[in-house]
Amino acid sequence: MNVSRPLAALSLLGLMATGHCQATPLPPTAAFGKSIPGISMTFDRIPVSDFVMAYYTQIQKSPFVIDPTAAKSDAVFTMSLERIPPAQVKSMFMEAMRSAGFLVQRRGGVDFIRLREDGEKPIADQVFIYHPRFRDANYLSDLIGGLFATGHFVQNRPAPRSDGAPKASNDRGDSPLSLQSRPTDTLVFNGTEEEVAKLKGYLASLDTPAKQVRVRAVVYEVSGSSNEGFNLGAVIRSASQKLSLHIGAAGAAVAGSSVFRLQSTSLDVLAELFATDSRFNVVTRPDVLAADGQLTRFQSGENVPVLGQVSYDNKGNPLQSVDYKPSGIVIEARPQIRGEVVSLQLNQEVSNFVPTKTGVNSSPTLMTRNLTTTFDAKPGDVYVIGGLKTQKETQDRSFFPFTSWAVSNAKQLSSSEIVVLVQVEDATPI
Known part of the structure; x- marks a missing residue:
């Protein structure tokens, strides 16, 4: 098994997961250019256990546990990745596992992989805290908050009153409405591991200096x-x-x-x-x-x-x-x-x-x-x-x-x- 990791930039050529293997699985191979940074991998009908092992030992380099039932699954993976930025490889992996029917949950710094039961929804058990470098936190949350089905940003700002009523004159800024309406310099996101990985990729592209x-x-x-x-x-x-x-x-x-x-x-x-x-x-x-x-x-x-x-x-x-x-x-x-x-x-x-x-000539x-x-x-x-x-x-x-x-x-x-x-x-x- 050979997976090489140069340095960063994304292009996904193909990604497919299937539930049955009718050919002898081939070991994953790596292909990348020396002058173009990024991670490149090619998998041809590789079993899920080998796919998970290659990702966590060669790329992510973090601990994992795969459920025995999931390890015996006949799902195989075929994909070709060229020059993928390291920050976005994780979201690719999570999407591939999700589409093949697997669930990845992180507990105590360890990823647990198992088969997802019928009708089971992903669990929003990951909290991600981000301090924007250039853009306003509310701008970022408003822009990408609707892209997640399970996760959400925890700071909720109240909608403006439609009756146009002004703020009470005795409100010194410590009322619940004023506290929720204050600007924030931090994003707090609660979602699944897959959504957190996607969010990091979005923030890397959007949190740039304003023109x-x-x-x-x-x-x-x-x-x-x-x-x-x-x-x-x-x-x-x-x-x-x-x-x-x-x-x-x-x-x-x-x-x-x-x-x-x-x-x-x-x-x-x-x-x-x-x-x-x-x-x-x-x-x-x-x-x-x-x-x-x-x-x-x-x-x-x-x-x-x-x-x-x-x-x-x-x-x-x-x-x-x-x-x-x-x-x-x-x-x-x-x-x-x-x-x-x-x-x-x-x-x-x-x-x-x-x-x-004419008229009021004194003014x-x-x-x-x-x-x-x-x-x-x-x-x-x-x-x-x-x-x-x-x-x-x-x-x-x-x-x-x-x-x-x-x-x-x-x-x-x-x-x-x-x-x-x-x-x-x-x-x-x-």
């Missing part, structure tokens, strides 16, 4: 007048032609005249080019890290006092309250990281206060511009997003002194547009 990206942006307010005119598409095309002389090809418009994609360029280079145009005024330049699926929010501005509600004291005197309302710019980004692209949900809001000319009016978009961004490319436009008309009249005779009547139309440059880069920790 994250670096989101860089430059927000401009582009101003102009009706005499000057402003066309974002013309500006971007002119910029791409200039950049191609220095750093290579630039991209063209993606969809519509207010969204552009520039390939093989840099956000810093494009920002320096726009800095030479007096119409481009930098509002803010955020640079943040965003985890996969998590919301990142950047806010820059000021809190402006505005008049609030009027209340009265016991003597009937009015009391005027003052509220502070935020204004400025808010950028929210939520990336969904895939293999080749990043689906980026981007929300931008620009607000400012202006004097109120300013909040002017807000908001744009929400979702697009697929390729890491390294620069995306130019416009579309938040406003127009303002001013009229200048001159009259002859002490008369209502108009000497001149000049109208001027000014406009402004919010333009955002966005670039995402992979920032997943290695």
